[in-house]
Amino acid sequence: MKRAEQKTETRRLILEVAKRHFEARGFVDTNIREVAREAGVATGTVLLHFRDKEDLLHAALFEDLEREIEEALGTVPEGTLEERLAHLTRRMFGFYADRPALSRTLLKESLLASPPWAERFAAQVAKVHQRITALADEAAREGELASDASTALLGVAYFSFYYFALIAWVQGGHPDPAALVGRLMRQHLDGLRPAPAPRTRSPQRPTQRKSP
Amino acid sequence: MKRAEQKTETRRLILEVAKRHFEARGFVDTNIREVAREAGVATGTVLLHFRDKEDLLHAALFEDLEREIEEALGTVPEGTLEERLAHLTRRMFGFYADRPALSRTLLKESLLASPPWAERFAAQVAKVHQRITALADEAAREGELASDASTALLGVAYFSFYYFALIAWVQGGHPDPAALVGRLMRQHLDGLRPAPAPRTRSPQRPTQRKSP
Numbered sequence: 132m133k134r135a136e137q138k139t140e141t142r143r144l145i146l147e148v149a150k151r152h153f154e155a156r157g158f159v160d161t162n163i164r165e166v167a168r169e170a171g172v173a174t175g176t177v178l179l180h181f182r183d184k185e186d187l188l189h190a191a192l193f194e195d196l197e198r199e200i201e202e203a204l205g206t207v208p209e210g211t212l213e214e215r216l217a218h219l220t221r222r223m224f225g226f227y228a229d230r231p232a233l234s235r236t237l238l239k240e241s242l243l244a245s246p247p248w249a250e251r252f253a254a255q256v257a258k259v260h261q262r263i264t265a266l267a268d269e270a271a272r273e274g275e276l277a278s279d280a281s282t283a284l285l286g287v288a289y290f291s292f293y294y295f296a297l298i299a300w301v302q303g304g305h306p307d308p309a310a311l312v313g314r315l316m317r318q319h320l321d322g323l324r325p326a327p328a329p330r331t332r333s334p335q336r337p338t339q340r341k342s343p
Numbered sequence: 344m345k346r347a348e349q350k351t352e353t354r355r356l357i358l359e360v361a362k363r364h365f366e367a368r369g370f371v372d373t374n375i376r377e378v379a380r381e382a383g384v385a386t387g388t389v390l391l392h393f394r395d396k397e398d399l400l401h402a403a404l405f406e407d408l409e410r411e412i413e414e415a416l417g418t419v420p421e422g423t424l425e426e427r428l429a430h431l432t433r434r435m436f437g438f439y440a441d442r443p444a445l446s447r448t449l450l451k452e453s454l455l456a457s458p459p460w461a462e463r464f465a466a467q468v469a470k471v472h473q474r475i476t477a478l479a480d481e482a483a484r485e486g487e488l489a490s491d492a493s494t495a496l497l498g499v500a501y502f503s504f505y506y507f508a509l510i511a512w513v514q515g516g517h518p519d520p521a522a523l524v525g526r527l528m529r530q531h532l533d534g535l536r537p538a539p540a541p542r543t544r545s546p547q548r549p550t551q552r553k554s555p
Contacts, residue, residue: 239451253515284530291507291527295499298506303465315503318496319531 142180145170150191154232158188189248192237193255199226200255204262212270213320216263216289217313224309227297235301260286276320288319354392357382362403366444370400401460404449405467411438412467416474424482425532428475428501429525436521439509447513472498488532500531 148170152161163184167174181187203222207215227234260283267282276282292315296308305311360382364373375396379386393399415434419427439446472495479494488494504527508520517523 249514281526281530284526287507287523288504288527288530291503292500294510295503295506302461311499314493314496315500318493318500 141170141172141176145172145177145180146187146191146194149187150195150230150233153188153191153236154230157232158184158236163187188236192233193248193251196226196237197255199223200259204259207266212267212275213313213317215266216316217309219259219263220293220309220312223293224296224300224312227300234297238297238301256290260290263289285319289316292316292319353382353384353388357384357389357392357399358403358406361399362407362442362445365400365403365448366442369444370396370448375399400448404445405460405463408438408449409467411435412471416471419478424479424487425525425529427478428528429521431471431475432505432521432524435505436508436512436524439512446509450509450513468502472502475501497531501528504528504531 145166149161149166152166152169161184163177164174166187167177170177177187181190199222203219206218206222208218227237263286264282267276267280267285270276271278271280271282276285289312292312295315296305296311299305299311300308357378361373361378364378364381373396375389376386378399379389382389389399393402411434415431418430418434420430439449475498476494479488479492479497482488483490483492483494488497501524504524507527508517508523511517511523512520
């Protein structure tokens, strides 16, 4: 093996062991020396690849998440916008379900990360948002959505539902967060106005504001 | 002052000083001894009222939030559902804007709180959700929403937008999170289907699933 290949392989091995420790013991009880021992390298080697335990955690989370997102985006099926978004949701929540403890940490960290991870998480979200907007634009061109629908805002709505379901799952063990996202998204797409009413902004009963 | 009144007054005073310290210095750099000194009581008196610094933080956040929610719910104006929800949103985000550092902590803590605070936050969310569902039911009765609209799900959508905007504000300083909630909610209420299309679930182009 060439030197560079060996380095990559060592890094991969350390990350693999670290992920197992993080998932089984949690962040606080994971120990860099034990990770090094199990990976068969010196503690100093781990610290050559990763600044500290936080850095190791971020690398472990971020790279897997990155790969999962790539695969989810790369396998979007043909179908309605609702079906295509459901594919993304199922893939991502399947990913979380495989590593519940890490996902809890991931949620906390992605909400409150410091640089450079905050920027990387933000870039990741921006990329997925862009793709979802593109899928919605396609649906609008095909007549599935109103031509004047704000597809960028629709993408934000999708993320809102996604994060809410993720929080509900992490906090209280919601049994099927992907299905919750699906139901919310369907309601968002279907709209809630009565069918026969024209698409107008004016309220159907007079607005009586209480005087302050 | 009676003994019980004095106790309540001492508690109130400690909380007031603590809130100022949390907001100005952050959670980590707030010191119980300094809070005690500024409140003119012994450190032991603070610990008589609050188990530890976490407990003090939760009490400081929770009671104010509780009061704000009560006031926001108690002053819902007449008007469309959209206007009534906008009132709640404005009130709550005004509350956060007055205490940005505490709000960041609040978000983190309410997402990841341990008992008994996790239960109290959950009960608070449940209460607001119930009220929003009731407002939506009223709108459905008045013909503003479709009669078969799931108003409970609509309430969940509102919370999704609310938390997303709160996260966006806390993380990146979104300039107007209340307006973002308003835009998302309007899109949710208006629906995105083309106006002339019948309310049907069948896709308008054939679904071609890729074979796996």
